[in-house]
Amino acid sequence: AQSVAQPEDQVNVAEGNPLTVKCTYSVSGNPYLFWYVQYPNRGLQFLLKYITGDNLVKGSYGFEAEFNKSQTSFHLKKPSALVSDSALYFCAVRDFRSSNTGKLIFGQGTTLQVKP
Amino acid sequence: DADVTQTPRNRITKTGKRIMLECSQTKGHDRMYWYRQDPGLGLRLIYYSFDVKDINKGEISDGYSVSRQAQAKFSLSLESAIPNQTALYFCATSPQGTGGTEAFFGQGTRLTVV
Numbered sequence: 550a551q552s553v554a555q556p557e558d559q560v561n562v563a564e565g566n567p568l569t570v571k572c573t574y575s576v577s578g579n580p581y582l583f584w585y586v587q588y589p590n591r592g593l594q595f596l597l598k599y600i601t602g603d604n605l606v607k608g609s610y611g612f613e614a615e616f617n618k619s620q621t622s623f624h625l626k627k628p629s630a631l632v633s634d635s636a637l638y639f640c641a642v643r644d645f646r647s648s649n650t651g652k653l654i655f656g657q658g659t660t661l662q663v664k665p
Numbered sequence: 666d667a668d669v670t671q672t673p674r675n676r677i678t679k680t681g682k683r684i685m686l687e688c689s690q691t692k693g694h695d696r697m698y699w700y701r702q703d704p705g706l707g708l709r710l711i712y713y714s715f716d717v718k719d720i721n722k723g724e725i726s727d728g729y730s731v732s733r734q735a736q737a738k739f740s741l742s743l744e745s746a747i748p749n750q751t752a753l754y755f756c757a758t759s760p761q762g763t764g765g766t767e768a769f770f771g772q773g774t775r776l777t778v779v
Contacts, residue, residue: 592772600765655707
C-alpha cells in the first residue's frame with residue numbers, strides 16, 4: 550500500500566540556520582513526490598515536486614528537496630531559515646497506479662518553528 | 666480572485682443537522698477532490714470526481730456525499746453531522762494528464778459540529 554511518513558511532528562530551528570523536514574515514502578513503482586506548505590488560516594500551497602531527472606529539486610521561497618531512491622526519502626531543505634517559514638509542511642506522493650486519478654497520499658504534517 | 670474557492674470558510678453546526686460545503690474553481694480542471702485534515706493525520710481523501718458523471722469514493726467516504734453540479738462546482742454534504750466530523754475540509758483540483766501535475770487547493774472550510 551502507498552504511504553508517506555513524516556517522522557517529526559515539529560522541527561525547531563533558529564533563524565539563519567539550515568533546516569530539514571523529513572519525509573519517507575512507500576509506493577509501488579516510481580513515485581511522484583510533492584511538498585506543500587500551509588500557513589495559518591490558509592490553504593495548501595505547492596512548494597515543489599519530483600517527477601524524474603535530477604535528484605535535487607528546487608522550488609518556491611528558496612526551498613529544495615532531495616530525492617533518494619535507495620532510502621525512499623524526499624527531505625525538504627533550506628540553507629537559511631526565515632521566521633516567515635514557520636508553518637505546517639506536508640509531503641505527498643502519487644504512484645503510477647493512482648497517476649490517472651490524481652489522488653495524493655499525504656504525510657501527517659510537520660510543524661516548522663523558526664525562532665528569531 | 667482565488668482559483669479554487671470554498672464556502673463557507675467557517676461553520677459551526679449542531680449534531681444531526683445537514684450541511685453542505687461548496688467548492689468552485691476557475692482553473693478549468695476536470696478533476697476535483699475533497700480532503701479532510703485532522704491534526705496528526707494529514708489530509709485524507711473523502712471523494713473525488715473526474716467529471717459531472719464520474720464520482721468516486723475516497724478512503725473515508727462514510728457519512729459524506731458529494732455532487733458535481735458542473736465542471737467548476739463540487740459540493741460536499743454531511744447528511745447528519747456528528748462531532749467527529751469536526752475538521753478542516755479542503756477542496757482541490759488537478760488537470761488531466763500525467764501523474765506529475767500538482768493539485769491546487771482552496772483555502773479550506775473549518776467545520777465544527779457541536
